[in-house]
Amino acid sequence: MSGAVPASPFLMSDVCVPPSAELLQNPTFDGLAPWCTTANIQPPPDPTGGDRTCLLVPQGGNQWDAIIGQSGLALEEGRSYTARVTASAMPEAAARVLIPDPATDWPPIYFADITLRADGQSFSESFEAPITADSQFQLQVGGNPEPFTLCLELASLTTGGTVEEFEHETGPRARVNQVGYLPNGPKRATLVTTVSGPLA
Secondary structure, three states: OOOOOOOOOOOOOOOOOOOOOEOOOOOOOOOOOOOEEOOOOEOOOOOOOOOOEEEEEOOOOOHHHOEEEEEEEEEOOOOEEEEEEEEEEEOOEEEEEEEOOOOOOOOOOEEEEEEEOOOOEEEEEEEEOOOOEEEEEEEEOOOOOOOEEEEEEEEEEEEOOOOOOOOOOOOOOEEEOOOOOOOOOOOOEEEOOOOOOOOO
């Protein structure tokens, strides 16, 4: 068509997608190294006959008495990170993903409690580091009522991720006097809403 303007290529020079970087070595457990475990965890074969990295975890004790972990994490204050775990447990078992604060026992830099099932469990959550620190990635699996076989497929910590904004629980929308009303006094209730104008 005469007079038509040639199409220009679509440029994305103004779009910036920050790259994510894996901070853990061997996150897919091709063997166990360089992951470390507490001495009470034993490496049995994969009960399904596959080549997964599986560990026998004893019963009882505290959650932190049985740990699979990796050191050498350099975290930066204010930067977001994403923790991911894919694993199974036979029988079902509780676990905790934890990144400790080296300056104190509690609270840690980050933690999340998860349940590992026989059919597998995938967990992913982003967080913002509150401090700059050299820390560890830990999967704490102690304190369960019976011994179990833990099979690991992924334990990952990457830079980046969207941190969900925390919203406080504000209770029911309708608020009334919790003590009571005078028999002949006014009886009013308050309705909690984000609407700025009249409701009726």
